[in-house]
Amino acid sequence: MSTTLSAIEERFEELSAKGLAVAVSRAVRDGALPPGAKLPPIRVLATQLGLSPTTVSAGWALLARSGAIHTDGRRGTTVADLRDPAPGRYRRALERQLDFALDLSTGIPDPALLPNLGPALSELTTAGLPGSYLDDPVLPGLLDVLKAQWPYPAEELMVVDGAMDALDLVSRSMLRFGDRVVVEHPCFPPLLDLLESIGVEVLGVPVDDTGLRPEPLTTALGGLGSHISAVFLQPRAQNPTGASMTGQRAQDLAPILAQAGMPVVEDDSAGAVAATPPISLGEWIPDQVIHIRSFSKSHGPDLRLAAMGGPSNLLREIIHRRELGQGWSSRVLQRVLLSLLTDPDAVADVDRARDEYTRRRVALVSALTSRGVEVASGDGLNLWVPVHDESAAIVRLASQGVGVTPGTPFEVLPGGGGHVRVTVGLVADGYEELAQTLATAANTSPWGLRAR
Numbered sequence: 001m002s003t004t005l006s007a008i009e010e011r012f013e014e015l016s017a018k019g020l021a022v023a024v025s026r027a028v029r030d031g032a033l034p035p036g037a038k039l040p041p042i043r044v045l046a047t048q049l050g051l052s053p054t055t056v057s058a059g060w061a062l063l064a065r066s067g068a069i070h071t072d073g074r075r076g077t078t079v080a081d082l083r084d085p086a087p088g089r090y091r092r093a094l095e096r097q098l099d100f101a102l103d104l105s106t107g108i109p110d111p112a113l114l115p116n117l118g119p120a121l122s123e124l125t126t127a128g129l130p131g132s133y134l135d136d137p138v139l140p141g142l143l144d145v146l147k148a149q150w151p152y153p154a155e156e157l158m159v160v161d162g163a164m165d166a167l168d169l170v171s172r173s174m175l176r177f178g179d180r181v182v183v184e185h186p187c188f189p190p191l192l193d194l195l196e197s198i199g200v201e202v203l204g205v206p207v208d209d210t211g212l213r214p215e216p217l218t219t220a221l222g223g224l225g226s227h228i229s230a231v232f233l234q235p236r237a238q239n240p241t242g243a244s245m246t247g248q249r250a251q252d253l254a255p256i257l258a259q260a261g262m263p264v265v266e267d268d269s270a271g272a273v274a275a276t277p278p279i280s281l282g283e284w285i286p287d288q289v290i291h292i293r294s295f296s297k298s299h300g301p302d303l304r305l306a307a308m309g310g311p312s313n314l315l316r317e318i319i320h321r322r323e324l325g326q327g328w329s330s331r332v333l334q335r336v337l338l339s340l341l342t343d344p345d346a347v348a349d350v351d352r353a354r355d356e357y358t359r360r361r362v363a364l365v366s367a368l369t370s371r372g373v374e375v376a377s378g379d380g381l382n383l384w385v386p387v388h389d390e391s392a393a394i395v396r397l398a399s400q401g402v403g404v405t406p407g408t409p410f411e412v413l414p415g416g417g418g419h420v421r422v423t424v425g426l427v428a429d430g431y432e433e434l435a436q437t438l439a440t441a442a443n444t445s446p447w448g449l450r451a452r
């Protein structure tokens with residue numbers, strides 16, 4: 001450690017977070033800090049360089065954002081190997097052949113089940129469109145509809161460019177390098193990548209059929225010295241497992257979260273195509289909850305809109321910060337969304353889509369169950385299918401023209417490798433044949449790719 005410290009100290013010229021980031025970058029470039037080298041703890045470095053721990057932490061954040069260092073609770077903070085960048089989980093999850101006859105790896109909604117945009121677009125005229133930078137960031141009519149549909153009375157509501165934008169805004173506003181957060185296990189890979197890019201350490205808490213499990217959550221929040229800055233969860237149609245939080249589970253979790261007191265970020269990504277009704281811990285702990293609802297699955301990913309509600313003290317900071325950048329989400333698109341949420345035909349289209357996704361899920365789950373593959377029916381567009389060996393299953397399916405997503409990038413806790421995610425929402429028919437193909441792949445062993 002002392003050579004690491006002196007390598008940084010020798011190159012340290014400016015008493016600031018940036019000065020520290022520059023010194024570490026130079027040491028890496030010069031080869032004085034090789035890939036994998038463990039960096040000193042924040043307090044040690046702060047004392048040695050005469051900086052405050054906050055400044056060191058800000059310097060680490062700059063380096064993490066540029067991908068130069070990684071943080072991992074057990075191993076500490078280490079120099080990244082830039083010659084061989086480990087692909088992010090998201091990219092890994094999406095790394096796939098592009099020519100599958102049946103690509104069920106995408107997690108996207110079926111374009112045939114999206115509402116018809118025609119009437120909403122033909123209604124669009126320039127008249128009545130706010131033209132000023134100072135107009136309300138959310139169309140007043142849309143705000144009323146969102147308030148009426150929100151699962152609890154949120155103090156503040158904003159419209160953003162999709163749930164990922166919401167998660168990005170929230171994380172960058174609330175979290176700092178070295179913070180620890182609780183996420184679900186398994187978890188949506190882009191969230192893990194996002195948190196990693198900020199230098200945030202994640203603690204996985206397993207989900208069961210009805211959401212985050214209370215006992216491991218209590219342990220994660222109450223563990224020795226475990227100061228948790230936020231909890232991220234998906235309240236329904238969890239991607240990848242399909243789990244939805246029940247009212248009973250919300251009631252069990254609320255006092256645990258209330259006692260710990262940190263913000264809880266809920267990502268309702270399936271939104272209106274989820275078969276389970278909207279639910280939010282905001283009903284119990286409104287002061288702590290930021291609830292996000294995406295319209296991508298229900299109204300189209302390219303509409304690029306989501307709504308985010310929460311207490312003013314948490315959201316105002318984000319709204320003000322956003323004023324210095326994008327400012328607001330296109331009100332033209334907000335007008336389209338408002339139309340789609342209020343036009344009876346468009347509402348009926350989304351209702352039909354929800355029922356059709358349920359039919360598809362139930363059909364494939366029952367065909368799999370009758371072949372001995374136990375899959376939770378859950379909710380949403382995906383099934384989390386247990387397999388004997390992830391790689392063997394994926395290779396076997398690919399050889400038959402079927403693309404699925406590997407489970408490992410979703411895993412937060414060790415011991416994975418036993419699932420693939422299948423976007424059943426894209427399967428309109430042929431359930432028996434697909435179930436047979438999946439069941440054979442699920443039972444394929446790595447040795448010679450022979451089915452067991």
Ligand SMILES: Cc1ncc(COP(=O)(O)O)c(C=O)c1O
Pocket residue numbers: 107161162163164165188234239267269294295296301305306
């Ligand atoms: C859990 C989860 N969060 C966020 C997103 C991204 O949503 P959006 O398109 O609104 O950014 C997805 C998309 O699949 C998702 O599954």
